[in-house]
Amino acid sequence: MDVKLHVRLACDSDVEYIVSLIDRVQAQLTAAGSLQIIGPLSQALVAEYVAQEAAFVLEGTQGLLGSVFVRPVTPEKLPHLITWQLTDSELHPWFLQKLALEPEQQGRGLGFSFLAGVRTLIAQRDPQAHIVLDCWAGNDKLRTFYARAGFTLHGEFPEKDYQVAVFIQPVS
Structure with a gap:
């Protein structure tokens, strides 16, 4: 595992990496028999997240190791917040999605470091934020994994023909 890790906002030159990473992680999930879908993602969509400063990458001494999207949301932008009973304006919700680490790097604790770094960067922008x-x-x-990373289970909610577990964590 890389000893020196750095979390930063993704930039335009990271778009191809993120698209490729999501493809590799999706292939790994599919090969393992998982029904989870995180990709594929178009370059245009990833570029939009990058332009909105809502894409983050994890860097190690050997290069990029992961990516995630986290952006501030409102019930208008993310109607699930209403279903999830997370409409309190004091929450300042930021929605986290598409967390991906290089398949060969998974299971080594990098995800915890990545989430901690993302939390720090979001706290600098919105100290009242809660990641959902x-x-x-x-x-x-x-x-x-999310519980060990410090997230609290907010509840389970119906989504089509299955249930989702919703987690929340303040950034500071």
Whole structure:
């Protein structure tokens, strides 16, 4: 594992990497029999997240190791906030999605460092922010990961023909 890790906003030159990473992670998920879908993503969509300063990357001494999208949301931008009962204006919700690490780097604790770095960067922009995320309620491994990363289970909510687990964490 790289000893020196750095989290930063993604830039235009990272777009191709992020698209490729999401493809590799999706292939790994599919090969493992997972029904989770995180990609593919178009370059235009990733470039939009980068332009909005809502894409972050994890860098190690050997290069890029991961990416994630986190952006401030309102019930108008993310209607699920209403279903999830997260409409309190004091929350300052930022929605986290598409967290991806290089497949060969997974399981080494990088995700915890990545999330901590993202939290720090968001706190600099919005000290009142709370990061909100969801995952399939039946994914015990991912639920355990988010709980170990300091997120609190807010609840389980229906989504089409399955349940999602919604987690929340203040940035400071």
